[in-house]
Structures are given as C-alpha cells and as structure tokens.
Amino acid sequence: MIESHLRMVRRDLQLKMIYPVIYSMVVDRVLLGIRRYVPEFSGMKPGDRVLDVCCGTGAQALLYGQMGIISWGIDMDNRMIEFAESRKARLRLANTHFQRASAMNLPFKDASFDHASISMGLHEKEQSSRDRIVGEMRRVVKKNGALVIVDYRVPYPRGLYACVAKAAEQMAGKEHFKYFRDFLEDGGVDSLLIRHQLREEERDHATRMPIALLKVRNV
Numbered sequence: 001m002i003e004s005h006l007r008m009v010r011r012d013l014q015l016k017m018i019y020p021v022i023y024s025m026v027v028d029r030v031l032l033g034i035r036r037y038v039p040e041f042s043g044m045k046p047g048d049r050v051l052d053v054c055c056g057t058g059a060q061a062l063l064y065g066q067m068g069i070i071s072w073g074i075d076m077d078n079r080m081i082e083f084a085e086s087r088k089a090r091l092r093l094a095n096t097h098f099q100r101a102s103a104m105n106l107p108f109k110d111a112s113f114d115h116a117s118i119s120m121g122l123h124e125k126e127q128s129s130r131d132r133i134v135g136e137m138r139r140v141v142k143k144n145g146a147l148v149i150v151d152y153r154v155p156y157p158r159g160l161y162a163c164v165a166k167a168a169e170q171m172a173g174k175e176h177f178k179y180f181r182d183f184l185e186d187g188g189v190d191s192l193l194i195r196h197q198l199r200e201e202e203r204d205h206a207t208r209m210p211i212a213l214l215k216v217r218n219v
C-alpha cells in the first residue's frame, strides 16, 4: 500500500518535471543565442534590477544573474518556477529570484526595476491581455528604463524556420494557435506599441528565425 502510494507520488513528480525539462531541452536551446544577446541589446549592466516576465524555465533571468544583474523571474506555472529554482540552486545564484505570479498583476511596486523583458509571452495571449501585460511592465519599470520584447516578427517571414515555428504553434493547441494568429493579424508588437504610445528605440531580429527583439524606452 505504502509502496504503491510512493510509486504514484514518484510518477506525479516525474510527470510534473517533464514539461519544463522538454521545454528547456528544445526551446531554451533554440533561443540561447537570443537570450545571450538580450542584455547587450538592451544595455543592461551588473547591479541593474531586471524583471523577466513569463520567465518559463528561468533561462533568461538566470543568464542575467550570472552577469551580476539582480534579476527576478515570474511565471504563473508552478512547474516552471520549481524548475527555475532548481537551476538557480545548482548555479548558486543569490542575486536571482523566482516567484509564481501573474503577468497581469505583477506583485511589485511601481518603478521597482531598471528594465523588464518578456520573451515569447505575448503572442499566446488575446489582445486585452497583451495590453494589460505591457501596462504592468511599464508600471514596474522606472521612467526612462527599458522594456525589451522578444516575439514573432510581423509580417511573418517565409522560410523553413518560420514554417517550423508555425507548426509548433499549431501543435500547442487550438486556442494557442488562435491567439498566435490574432497576434499576427493585429500587427504584433508594433500595434501594441502604438496603443501604448511607445516608440521603439532599437529593433533587431534573429538570423533565419521569425523572431524580433525590440527595445522600448518607458516614457
């Protein structure tokens, strides 16, 4: 009886960790180049306070921490936060923090950060949620601080990588794909910036990948 219960607990724990492990093996590897480029692209320095919103496995926030940046990562998925915490412990990073929280209601005071980033977290949301998240990022970043947005390019490019990414979005489920299409039809990050009366300061995109990086000053 006890043995079968323990087996069940062990199986649940394994299942719980499978999603972040696979995410880390696939997506974090594909995005590694972009993640390494984000701090330089946005002008982050050691000692800056930076929030990564919808942080997933924590890969970006951990990279910030390894550079001496004081970083926070928030995500609403407990499995991701637990995975991020375990990687943080392995790296012995004292300046990196993770918290389970909603991007729509960030648990931080106004103007708490020098920068906030969000990577691949907006295209999977409906328009009102995308607006709300950007509004929350603006609230917690100091005036003249920077927001960094990494997400799909619009117009969506052609080519092998773009096809593979689109197929992955489709495989993620009907609702997920609906929001992805809505994000592209709405004009992607550019429309978001117009609605928030923000102007991009810099833009770059990953070679071959259908992903853009935008740096925006929080005016």
Ligand SMILES: C[S@@+](CC[C@H](N)C(=O)[O-])C[C@H]1O[C@@H](n2cnc3c(N)ncnc32)[C@H](O)[C@@H]1O
Binding pocket: 027, 028, 031, 053, 054, 055, 056, 057, 074, 075, 076, 077, 080, 101, 102, 103, 104, 118, 119, 120, 121, 124
């Ligand atoms: C596509 S993943 C991107 C993860 C990571 N930023 C990256 O670049 O790989 C989207 C993440 O957003 C998280 N997420 C979705 N909605 C959220 C919300 N309202 N608040 C916080 N996290 C959210 C999901 O749990 C997931 O980890």
